[in-house]
Amino acid sequence: MPRITVISADGTAQTVEAKPGDSVMQTAMAHGIDAITAECGGAMACATCHAYVADDWADRVGPAGETEADMLEFAACEVKPTSRLSCQITVSESLDGLVLHLPEAQV
Numbered sequence: 001m002p003r004i005t006v007i008s009a010d011g012t013a014q015t016v017e018a019k020p021g022d023s024v025m026q027t028a029m030a031h032g033i034d035a036i037t038a039e040c041g042g043a044m045a046c047a048t049c050h051a052y053v054a055d056d057w058a059d060r061v062g063p064a065g066e067t068e069a070d071m072l073e074f075a076a077c078e079v080k081p082t083s084r085l086s087c088q089i090t091v092s093e094s095l096d097g098l099v100l101h102l103p104e105a106q107v
C-alpha cells in the first residue's frame with residue numbers, strides 16, 4: 001500500500017498507509033488526522049481539506065484544476081502554487097512516499 005506522510009503546521013509528521021482509489025482526504029480522516037476537517041465530505045465545496053504538496057512532489061501530483069482553484073480561494077490560510085484540496089488527490093501506487101504539509105487552520 002502507498003504510504004503518505006502528512007506534516008502538521010507544528011511540524012508533527014504522521015506517515016499512514018493509504019488505499020489506492022481513496023482520496024488523500026479520506027486517508028487522513030481514516031487515520032484521525034484532524035487538521036483536515038473536510039466539512040463537505042469531499043464534494044469540493046468547502047476548502048477545509050487544504051494541503052500543500054511538498055515541492056518535490058508537486059509535478060507528480062499536478063496542480064489544482066480550475067474548479068478546485070476557484071474553491072481554494074475560500075481556504076482559511078495562504079494559497080500557494082502547491083496548494084491542493086486533498087479530497088481531489090486520488091491515492092495510487094505512484095504516490096507512494098507522497099509528502100503533504102497542512103496549513104495552520106482550515107476554517
Ligand code: FES
Pocket residue numbers: 025038039040041042043044045046047048049071085086087088
Ligand atoms: S472536503 Fe470539502 S473541498 Fe475537500
